[in-house]
Amino acid sequence: MEDINKDLNLSVIKAFKLLDVYLNNKQEWGVRELAKKTGYNKTTTYRLLSTLESLDVVQKNDNDKYILGLKLFELGNLVSIHKSLRNYSRIPLENIAKEIKETVHLGVLRNDQVLYLNKAESPLGLKVSTQIGSYQEAYCTALGKVLLAFSSANQISNYLKNVKLKALTSNTITNSEDLLIELEQVKKKEYALDMEELELGLICIAIPVFNKNKEVIASISVSGPSSRFKSENIASYLSIIKKGAFEIEGHLSDYN
Amino acid sequence: MEDINKDLNLSVIKAFKLLDVYLNNKQEWGVRELAKKTGYNKTTTYRLLSTLESLDVVQKNDNDKYILGLKLFELGNLVSIHKSLRNYSRIPLENIAKEIKETVHLGVLRNDQVLYLNKAESPLGLKVSTQIGSYQEAYCTALGKVLLAFSSANQISNYLKNVKLKALTSNTITNSEDLLIELEQVKKKEYALDMEELELGLICIAIPVFNKNKEVIASISVSGPSSRFKSENIASYLSIIKKGAFEIEGHLSDYN
């Protein structure tokens, strides 16, 4: 299709393209439906699904639709990259969430986007809720701005070259120069704010998590409704998050 | 190879058999190493790995060995079966762990084994630690005995027919009749004990989690070293675990 150099296993690629469809927030699919979505032949789709079903990668639900299966859950839990980061962050994130009463996230940069590795949700009814393993644009999130700010100058300029700074709200930074200045500020102050740049009414604060070599390996954020975020709280929020980050950093240096 | 009736995508099957190798607690593999382990040709293995790498399903680490990739993490987090069970159990499990100071697990029965869906670890240094998404034999664990006990008579007799009751310690139940009697006891008392039947020095207590139709959909256990488990604590442990189970049951009935 689009691969030029190597000869890869086309069926395997097709199988995973099928699974990729599930990333777009629909949980159950019929054969013909998936065939139409992927452009594959109905028979091919059926055979791929049957194969995946025999492997427990997908399974049929009560409506005879195909849903993702437990094999993926099993394998997903084995993914070792960032596994320690996820493990060691759980308790600190929850302590932060409990203290601040807002949703807390831990994320890393991946493919120029923020990948959410872990979270602890606010105990309150009105709260931010995200899907672990999902992605978000970096330029309009506090997490993303921290992770970008501490990237190499090369990576940053590449990012700025490739990214489309779409305005998601009236506050979104849509200008490369402005974003670069913002990133320099973030790096100097060691924290980032997202003042309703991703979504109206949504405010975030994020700080970096360092490894023992003083490289930024992740970022922690606190997100909540603008109605609850007062500017006089920011300093105390920051010190609480930093305490959590410090705990995580301690655990990580034990190992690596 | 071993499939008779349907014609499935052999390459896809091979790809996942490769990934299955990672379930046996080794995180990084070379091409020839994986080829030997699976019995596939070196070239085939290489091409499958290249394909999977192009899809982010595996990736090379610093030693040029192949490790599981973030695509699996991403897809694994989308698996919807038991997703709500995992979400709603997190806080209750942690409350139990905090109160009892022992590791708490939530598991379901799958392929005649216990699948660990979630956990909250003991705050103490000496503690039980398990891999989420991994499996354990049912007949010698408290979780497993609860889940078996509340299965249908048919399922139980099938289980007893197929399982090999290997003695893992001197306390392991290795006799089908004994196990059946034990399961009846468990069902009557609505809790199960594992008195060092899986591992010497390891004791567990487990209770069922019911859905609104009074079917058992999961089980919660508390596990710790025998040195800390006194018989006079069991009653209080049970009431604490039951409180947690009740919370989970409440959340589940909100949805279903």
Added chain:
DNA sequence: AAACAGCGTTTCGAATAATGAAACGTTTTT
């Protein structure tokens, strides 16, 4: 009641993609 439209599934010859022995270029071990 009969015809229709939708679904997942099966069939089978034609077309294609996966296969593996051998060779290659590096790196590591002897």
Added chain:
DNA sequence: AAAAACGTTTCATTATTCGAAACGCTGTTT
């Protein structure tokens, strides 16, 4: 300096994937 082990590439042979058409079923429309 030689040998062994690694990942990788090549290419003719072979096995497998492919898809149009047909099937059986269910639910809806005429």
